[in-house]
Amino acid sequence: MSASLFFTACQAPSPENFFGKVVLNTNLIADFAPDRFGKRLEQETVEFADIPSSKNAGDEAQKTVDIKIQTVEKALKDINALHVSDDDAKALKEKSIALFEKVLPVYKNEYTAYAKLCDKKGSTEEKQVLLQKIQQDYMPGIDKTFDEVYVLGKAYAEKHNLNVNWGN
Known part of the structure; x- marks a missing residue:
């Protein structure tokens, strides 16, 4: 029985399962760009004086980043485990x-760092510096890698006759 469990655990995933983990899971980080994720974090901290239920605890943006980190770490673990x-x-x-x-x-x-500034109502200038750093230092390489994943993913989907809507 343990030999059959080992064999099952080491089997290659179906093309659909593999594609879902390595390509479709990139949707988890589709909002990575500073103009999108930065705005989302900023919105997490909005309070309305006339709506008591909108009162924040002061760590909403940080919680959002923490969840994103956990999501990315789980995706990485799942992808690394694929044979x-x-x-x-x-x-x-x-x-x-x-x-x-x-x-x-x-x-x-x-x-x-950006989330902490949002939660503490940091200055717009400080926040902009961080978003610009992400845009300038990281986005070119990340965009390039995203594109490479999609090119390889399209070829893989075609080879395995996977019905994929690429949104084009």
């Missing part, structure tokens, strides 16, 4: 891992 044997799947898996590994430290560092 693949063909070259196109290996290339796609490696590129997807590279993408998640590029965004994770930015969530842990710059976006965490």
Whole structure:
């Protein structure tokens, strides 16, 4: 019985399952760009004087970043656990891992710092410096890797006859 469990655990995933974990899971970070995620974090801290239920605890933006970090770490763990044997799947898996590994430290560092500024009602200037740093230092490489994942993903989907709507 343990031999059959080992065999099952080491089997390559179905093309659909593999594609879901390495390509579709990139939707988890589709809002990574500073203009989108920064705005989302800012909105987490909005309070309305005439609506008592909108009163914040002061860590809403930080909680959002923490959840995003956990989500990315789980996706990375799941992708790393996939066993693949063909070259196109290996290339796609490696590129997807590279993408998640590029965004994770930015969530842990710059976006965490940005969230703290949002929660503490920091200055617009301080927040803009962080968002500009993300845009200038990280977005070109992340956008390039995103594109590479999608190119490889499209080829993989085509090869395995997966019905995928790319939103084009």
